Amino acid sequence: MNLSPAEQSDGCEGNRSEQMLPCFRRSAYDEPLAPYNGSVISHLLRKTIHSKLSSLDMLYCANESGATDEEQSGGEDLSVDVEQHLQAKRARVENIIRGMAGSHGDPERECESARSRRDKRKQKLPLHQEPDAKPKTSKDEECHKLKEQLQSMQRLLHQLQEKISHVYDSEGEPKPGLSRESGVKNLQETLKCELTRTVSESIDSVFKKLATKPSTSPEYKPSQDDSRSEISDSEEVSREHFESDSQTEALSLVVRKPSQSQMIPGVKRPFPLHQTPFQFGYNTPLHDSQILEHLLKYGPHSAFSGLPCVPASLERSSPDSMEHSWESVAMRSKAHHLGQHHHPAGLVPVDSLCLPHVKMECADLQSMERSSFMALNIQEGLTPNHLKKAKLMFFYTRYPSSNLLKNFFPDVKFNRCITSQLIKWFSNFREFYYIQMEKFARQAIIDGVNDVKDISITRESELFRALNMHYNKANDFQVPDRFLEVAEITLQEFFSAVSLSKDSDPSWKKAIYKVICKLDSDVPEDFKSPSYL
DNA sequence: ATCGGCCCTG
DNA sequence: CAGGGCCGAT
Numbered sequence: 001m002n003l004s005p006a007e008q009s010d011g012c013e014g015n016r017s018e019q020m021l022p023c024f025r026r027s028a029y030d031e032p033l034a035p036y037n038g039s040v041i042s043h044l045l046r047k048t049i050h051s052k053l054s055s056l057d058m059l060y061c062a063n064e065s066g067a068t069d070e071e072q073s074g075g076e077d078l079s080v081d082v083e084q085h086l087q088a089k090r091a092r093v094e095n096i097i098r099g100m101a102g103s104h105g106d107p108e109r110e111c112e113s114a115r116s117r118r119d120k121r122k123q124k125l126p127l128h129q130e131p132d133a134k135p136k137t138s139k140d141e142e143c144h145k146l147k148e149q150l151q152s153m154q155r156l157l158h159q160l161q162e163k164i165s166h167v168y169d170s171e172g173e174p175k176p177g178l179s180r181e182s183g184v185k186n187l188q189e190t191l192k193c194e195l196t197r198t199v200s201e202s203i204d205s206v207f208k209k210l211a212t213k214p215s216t217s218p219e220y221k222p223s224q225d226d227s228r229s230e231i232s233d234s235e236e237v238s239r240e241h242f243e244s245d246s247q248t249e250a251l252s253l254v255v256r257k258p259s260q261s262q263m264i265p266g267v268k269r270p271f272p273l274h275q276t277p278f279q280f281g282y283n284t285p286l287h288d289s290q291i292l293e294h295l296l297k298y299g300p301h302s303a304f305s306g307l308p309c310v311p312a313s314l315e316r317s318s319p320d321s322m323e324h325s326w327e328s329v330a331m332r333s334k335a336h337h338l339g340q341h342h343h344p345a346g347l348v349p350v351d352s353l354c355l356p357h358v359k360m361e362c363a364d365l366q367s368m369e370r371s372s373f374m375a376l377n378i379q380e381g382l383t384p385n386h387l388k389k390a391k392l393m394f395f396y397t398r399y400p401s402s403n404l405l406k407n408f409f410p411d412v413k414f415n416r417c418i419t420s421q422l423i424k425w426f427s428n429f430r431e432f433y434y435i436q437m438e439k440f441a442r443q444a445i446i447d448g449v450n451d452v453k454d455i456s457i458t459r460e461s462e463l464f465r466a467l468n469m470h471y472n473k474a475n476d477f478q479v480p481d482r483f484l485e486v487a488e489i490t491l492q493e494f495f496s497a498v499s500l501s502k503d504s505d506p507s508w509k510k511a512i513y514k515v516i517c518k519l520d521s522d523v524p525e526d527f528k529s530p531s532y533l
Numbered sequence: 534a535t536c537g538g539c540c541c542t543g
Numbered sequence: 544c545a546g547g548g549c550c551g552a553t
Contacts (some may be wrong), residue, residue: 423538425544431540
């Protein structure tokens with residue numbers, strides 16, 4: 001993956017297309033790409049994937065599920081070339097098959113030993129040290145990083161092709177314990193389509209970015225206006241693919257993916273909120289095993305969540321600011337503790353689907369660079385960051401329309417489930433809000449308050465603190481004054497109603513809701529940024 | 534039939 | 544916070 005010094009010193013001033021081409025020529029697909037544009041790239045990628053889907057070796061491994069977690073902290077050499085990887089894999093396969101042919105006992109041990117052998121091999125591999133000759137300018141660095149990202153994506157794509165083809169090829173094999181005729185097949189289809197689409201879109205985005213972006217100032221300072229315009233730019237790229245179902249140019253070969261609930265009967269669309277998405281530390285190499293496993297567990301839409309969308313991130317052009325941006329995102333998302341480690345009703349963990357060959361692949365995958373993930377991150381699920389953002393938005397709007405939500409979560413691909421989940425969030429927010437209001441209103445009455453005019457809410461109020469703790473736990477957001485006003489009005493409404501014993505009517509709150517729902521104010525434009533948090 | 538909202542529950 | 548039941552509106 002490392003660039004030769006010559007390539008590094010090329011700089012970015014020249015024709016960008018020419019500069020990027022070598023990255024692709026070195027790839028598994030040998031066709032030189034003469035003129036580049038997003039659709040050509042996408043087409044080639046898809047073509048490559050589809051042509052290779054049924055051509056690769058098969059793998060058997062009953063169980064290697066423990067491997068992914070264990071290997072997360074390993075400092076894998078990301079530069080292992082694909083050929084070596086394939087050879088290693090074949091050797092491993094032979095070994096595994098041999099083991100299966102003999103005693104059918106303890107396949108896990110077989111995988112374990114295979115893994116340790118692989119690890120030993122890894123240690124022997126020469127480290128591809130980054131040449132000391134570092135680019136001199138930020139521009140060069142930026143270019144360098146982009147190159148690396150693209151190359152990483154190539155490798156990822158190549159590896160994914162293998163994984164996909166393994167899944168595909170194993171179709172005819174007996175899968176003990178799983179009546180999965182439709183389920184597995186659909187899962188396979190989804191994986192293939194989703195991976196293909198994701199990679200294609202990402203590369204399109206990057207290239208579109210490169211094609212249109214004027215040379216960037218080395219000291220890029222993200223300002224509100226700049227980021228806004230750039231983000232909307234990136235939205236264009238994404239929306240192009242997401243929204244126009246009639247769009248045939250770039251995605252003509254990509255089957256539109258059915259929702260997961262359609263794919264696996266009885267399995268509801270899983271949203272990964274009960275588990276923290278990948279935490280991307282800048283220096284922590286990520287495993288595609290993590291991706292695939294996550295993908296398999298939570299569905300394709302949630303695979304790369306928790307991160308700002310790529311083009312916006314790339315806009316923070318200087319390497320330093322880019323790093324800072326990503327790191328801070330990861331750190332902030334860490335601050336959320338949403339971990340409820342149970343499976344929501346209807347969510348069937350992949351383990352229970354008995355997909356041994358798939359799991360094997362998950363564990364077997366090589367590590368990937370973080371940058372590849374960033375490039376692949378097209379949000380298709382709601383993340384803890386989205387939840388945090390939604391909570392902050394509640395300070396402005398208690399009753400957001402689904403249109404508003406769509407507008408303010410531009411990095412989320414909306415579907416029915418996502419929309420209703422977001423709406424549900426706000427419903428839950430309101431519930432908490434109104435419960436607090438009623439509680440404090442009644443307390444005020446108990447405390448002997450007689451006049452509504454004596455009811456007020458300031459930032460020092462206990463009620464406000466409770467609300468702030470709920471919606472703005474980190475307390476890193478300046479709650480707008482208007483929210484205090486609305487809260488005060490709400491509290492007064494409750495106070496009056498209870499004072500007048502209106503609460504004897506079972507639906508006495510509805511009148512209050514009717515008042516409050518008219519007090520929504522506009523959400524600041526800043527919230528539209530996909531990487532707002 | 535679908536959606537948005539509330540209520541209740543875990 | 545998510546699910547599920549219920550209701551009214553469309």
